[in-house]
Amino acid sequence: MDGTWERLKVLFPVISSSLAESEVTKENIDSIYLELVSLGVLEEVSQLICIEIDKTLQTQVVPEFWKIFDTNLDAQSDNQARERCEFQLFRTTVLQLYKKFQIINRMLERLKYLYEKSGTKFIYNFDEIFKSVLLSQLPNNFTKLVYSFYHISFNVFINTKAEEDDDDDDMDQLRERDDCDGCEMPTARCQCQELVTAFGEINLCLTRMGLLDRISGYTLTNLIQDEIYGHIQKTCRGIFDTQHLKNLEKWLDTIVLEWLTRIFNNGSAKLDPSNLKIRESISYFQKKLKYLLYEKYAKTIIDQFFNIIIEFPDSQPAIDDLKLCMEKLDLRAHLVEVLKNSLETRLLHQGVETSDIITGYVATIKTMRHLEKSGILLQTVTEPVKEYLRKCRQDTVRCVVTSLIEETPSDLSEELARSEAIKAEENERNQDEMNNWQDWTPDPVDALDSDKNSAQNRRSDIISMIVDIYGSKELFVNEYRNLLADRLLTQLDFNPEKEIRNLELLKLRFGENLLHSCEVMLKDISDSKRINSHILECSTFTSEETPNDPAVSALIVSSQFWPMFKKESMELPEEINKLFERYKKSYEEYKGNRTLCWTPLNGKVNIEIEINDKKLDMTVNPAQATIIMHFQNQKEWQLDQLSTVINMPPSTLRRRIGFWQLQGLIREAKENTFILCDENHDQAGEIETETNVVLDEEETMVSANDQREEELQVFWSYILGMLTNLDSMSLERIHQMLKMFASQGPGFEFSQEELKSFLQRKVREHKLVYSYGVYQLNKN
Amino acid sequence: MKVTVKSWTGVALWKWIANDDNCGICRMAFEACCPDCSFAGDDCPLVWGHCSHVFHMHCICKWLNSQLNQQLCPMCRQTWRFNDR
Numbered sequence: 001m002d003g004t005w006e007r008l009k010v011l012f013p014v015i016s017s018s019l020a021e022s023e024v025t026k027e028n029i030d031s032i033y034l035e036l037v038s039l040g041v042l043e044e045v046s047q048l049i050c051i052e053i054d055k056t057l058q059t060q061v062v063p064e065f066w067k068i069f070d071t072n073l074d075a076q077s078d079n080q081a082r083e084r085c086e087f088q089l090f091r092t093t094v095l096q097l098y099k100k101f102q103i104i105n106r107m108l109e110r111l112k113y114l115y116e117k118s119g120t121k122f123i124y125n126f127d128e129i130f131k132s133v134l135l136s137q138l139p140n141n142f143t144k145l146v147y148s149f150y151h152i153s154f155n156v157f158i159n160t161k162a163e164e165d166d167d168d169d170d171m172d173q174l175r176e177r178d179d180c181d182g183c184e185m186p187t188a189r190c191q192c193q194e195l196v197t198a199f200g201e202i203n204l205c206l207t208r209m210g211l212l213d214r215i216s217g218y219t220l221t222n223l224i225q226d227e228i229y230g231h232i233q234k235t236c237r238g239i240f241d242t243q244h245l246k247n248l249e250k251w252l253d254t255i256v257l258e259w260l261t262r263i264f265n266n267g268s269a270k271l272d273p274s275n276l277k278i279r280e281s282i283s284y285f286q287k288k289l290k291y292l293l294y295e296k297y298a299k300t301i302i303d304q305f306f307n308i309i310i311e312f313p314d315s316q317p318a319i320d321d322l323k324l325c326m327e328k329l330d331l332r333a334h335l336v337e338v339l340k341n342s343l344e345t346r347l348l349h350q351g352v353e354t355s356d357i358i359t360g361y362v363a364t365i366k367t368m369r370h371l372e373k374s375g376i377l378l379q380t381v382t383e384p385v386k387e388y389l390r391k392c393r394q395d396t397v398r399c400v401v402t403s404l405i406e407e408t409p410s411d412l413s414e415e416l417a418r419s420e421a422i423k424a425e426e427n428e429r430n431q432d433e434m435n436n437w438q439d440w441t442p443d444p445v446d447a448l449d450s451d452k453n454s455a456q457n458r459r460s461d462i463i464s465m466i467v468d469i470y471g472s473k474e475l476f477v478n479e480y481r482n483l484l485a486d487r488l489l490t491q492l493d494f495n496p497e498k499e500i501r502n503l504e505l506l507k508l509r510f511g512e513n514l515l516h517s518c519e520v521m522l523k524d525i526s527d528s529k530r531i532n533s534h535i536l537e538c539s540t541f542t543s544e545e546t547p548n549d550p551a552v553s554a555l556i557v558s559s560q561f562w563p564m565f566k567k568e569s570m571e572l573p574e575e576i577n578k579l580f581e582r583y584k585k586s587y588e589e590y591k592g593n594r595t596l597c598w599t600p601l602n603g604k605v606n607i608e609i610e611i612n613d614k615k616l617d618m619t620v621n622p623a624q625a626t627i628i629m630h631f632q633n634q635k636e637w638q639l640d641q642l643s644t645v646i647n648m649p650p651s652t653l654r655r656r657i658g659f660w661q662l663q664g665l666i667r668e669a670k671e672n673t674f675i676l677c678d679e680n681h682d683q684a685g686e687i688e689t690e691t692n693v694v695l696d697e698e699e700t701m702v703s704a705n706d707q708r709e710e711e712l713q714v715f716w717s718y719i720l721g722m723l724t725n726l727d728s729m730s731l732e733r734i735h736q737m738l739k740m741f742a743s744q745g746p747g748f749e750f751s752q753e754e755l756k757s758f759l760q761r762k763v764r765e766h767k768l769v770y771s772y773g774v775y776q777l778n779k780n
Numbered sequence: 781m782k783v784t785v786k787s788w789t790g791v792a793l794w795k796w797i798a799n800d801d802n803c804g805i806c807r808m809a810f811e812a813c814c815p816d817c818s819f820a821g822d823d824c825p826l827v828w829g830h831c832s833h834v835f836h837m838h839c840i841c842k843w844l845n846s847q848l849n850q851q852l853c854p855m856c857r858q859t860w861r862f863n864d865r
């Protein structure tokens with residue numbers, strides 16, 4: 001009996017809890033068979049062996065296998081070194097497991113032989129038992145080693161692939177690195193070949209044990225997902241002017257799928273057409289990965305959508321790609337969320353000028369149009385922008401109107417110029433719609449409920465979208481009318497042809513009715529020219545003419561059609577008054593039953609000033625002209641005194657004298673006393689200079705500062721005037737305007753920064769309010 | 781200092797010389813036009829009646845045309861006669 005047991009242990013070492021390999025011949029098996037049969041214990045012993053196999057699996061093989069996965073290598077400083085260790089660990093542990101798997105299998109073959117010899121059927125499904133025991137002890141995070149294993153082999157693989165494809169010499173030169181791109185080892189000790197061999201070996205072992213799917217499948221999916229993401233980031237991020245989708249698909253179909261095929265197909269990339277099972281799982285992977293690719297790529301594009309908007313139309317290819325992805329996946333909600341968010345963070349805050357927000361809004365419209373014809377996403381995405389402009393930016397309308405009619409081409413002015421074409425298109429489309437009403441398709445469900453009737457609206461052009469911010473054409477037209485009046489009354493380089501053209505284009509957009517008064521305004525301008533030349537030639541006017549009379553002309557306006565004129569009055573210089581009276585008389589004669597009411601403050605005056613041996617030729621407004629003319633005969637004025645003569649409130653007058661102070665022609669000698677800066681006359685100026693000379697170094701500095709402050713103070717009265725008239729202005733605009741006026745007089749240099757600190761001080765003094773990039777008067 | 785005005789462009793509103801501001805028929809300002817016109821002034825002139833009432837010419841003509849028998853001033857009901865001032 002003892003001898004039998006010993007012999008049995010050689011055949012089935014598992015009964016003594018061992019998995020040692022043993023040399024066994026067919027004779028050995030046959031003889032033990034006879035022994036067991038004669039002892040009548042064949043069945044009992046066979047059962048015992050099965051139980052022992054189970055036990056060994058449970059308590060030895062499987063725990064030992066999984067124990068390796070608990071190894072923590074995170075302390076490794078070098079990520080690549082860690083990955084390499086993990087690769088090797090995984091490899092060794094799988095190989096060991098496979099060895100044991102084979103040994104047990106051989107024992108089972110012997111057992112099966114014994115069974116069948118006795119004529120009993122052997123029913124022991126080891127493969128299933130092995131798998132279930134192994135998986136029942138699956139640790140929580142076993143994937144780390146697996147990930148490293150496949151990660152390293154993927155890198156090696158794509159590198160080999162790249163080298164295969166690489167017939168370009170330049171690229172080889174670029175690659176002259178110390179480390180191999182595949183295994184990251186020094187080139188001299190490149191391990192790629194060994195790694196490839198090990199990779200094939202392990203996959204084969206796993207396949208044979210039936211574990212490939214369970215152990216590697218999940219991790220493979222994750223890894224490939226990461227690789228896809230990494231590849232997209234590396235090749236596509238920030239490059240919007242080319243389409244990438246085709247190349248990405250090609251990369252997936254060739255590199256990634258070939259790699260996968262090798263894993264599942266015992267290391268070979270050539271699939272046997274008859275091997276349906278592998279073909280099936282590969283094509284399943286392919287489908288799944290393609291969706292993954294679309295999704296990752298589309299999300300990468302969406303994440304950068306704001307930049308795509310900024311770079312439009314150069315970024316069209318990126319949008320074309322996104323369009324293709326969106327045909328396959330529904331990413332609308334995601335796009336809306338991300339884009340809304342980035343518009344809010346990039347555009348809708350205090351630091352952004354209104355005109356820049358509008359530019360961004362227009363760019364968004366253009367970009368989204370390219371993505372989606374129906375304009376539904378556009379509506380949803382831009383809703384917050386519109387709301388913000390409506391609620392927080394009062395200068396929106398002005399900005400829009402200004403850029404519509406601006407001389408320098410802008411998106412909007414170009415758009416306006418396209419009006420005729422758009423109108424024609426619209427008519428054609430309406431016609432088409434009437435003819436093709438059967439082809440009508442409903443809007444996608446995410447269309448805003450509030451826009452039920454806006455299908456037309458959505459399709460229409462950018463200008464309509466802009467007007468849509470306010471939902472009122474009237475508001476825009478009103479603002480345009482104010483700007484036009486402003487230009488007609490003050491602008492020196494008024495170009496009637498251009499204004500008429502603008503008006504015609506605006507009429508196409510906003511309708512004749514709303515723009516009728518603007519038409520009258522322009523007609524007034526041309527009528528005035530005719531009336532003017534008639535009056536200047538009629539005898540009533542010419543009979544009283546003297547050689548020194550200035551050339552006079554009038555802009556005769558139809559009060560009912562213009563914006564309200566300011567009620568402000570002013571006493572014109574005597575000679576001008578006379579001239580105007582004569583002009584009026586001639587007009588009454590010419591028109592019969594009609595007369596003129598002059599608005600003394602409007603208009604423009606061309607004067608020549610001779611002072612200090614200099615000649616200044618200037619174009620100024622009537623108030624400025626009137627003031628300086630009064631200094632001709634009287635060099636020194638009290639503010640009150642002049643205020644009475646000119647019939648102008650002192651505060652207003654002081655502001656206007658500021659203009660001449662800016663020119664260096666008048667100065668305030670002492671409070672409320674203004675003196676002409678005439679060299680022959682002005683002794684006070686000399687005295688002032690002398691006092692400055694005696695000051696010591698430090699005080700000169702202060703004095704220089706004081707003077708600077710004084711100069712800026714001169715600006716202040718001017719800034720006040722501008723803000724009273726224009727309501728709100730940006731720093732740049734104020735700077736520009738001041739520079740324009742300053743350049744007419746003696747040079748006055750100041751930086752925008754200097755002006756900014758000055759204005760900010762006025763804000764602190766509560767004289768100005770600063771919000772959303774513009775300054776306004778503090779009206780409280 | 782010597783200031784020479786080389787040219788002076790002024791701005792003036794034109795007005796009808798009339799003892800009223802609005803047309804009694806269309807209620808529009810005289811300096812506006814009647815509802816049928818686009819432009820005021822030359823294109824939509826005023827006319828005076830002997831009764832001293834003033835209207836847009838287009839308004840009073842339309843009014844007179846709508847009257848069957850008598851031609852009366854809509855304001856004072858006197859017989860309307862044009863006053864060629």
Ligand SMILES: [Zn+2]
Nearest residue numbers: 803806836839
């Ligand atoms: Zn009338």
Ligand SMILES: [Zn+2]
Nearest residue numbers: 814817824838
């Ligand atoms: Zn009329």
Ligand SMILES: [Zn+2]
Nearest residue numbers: 831833853856
């Ligand atoms: Zn009457």
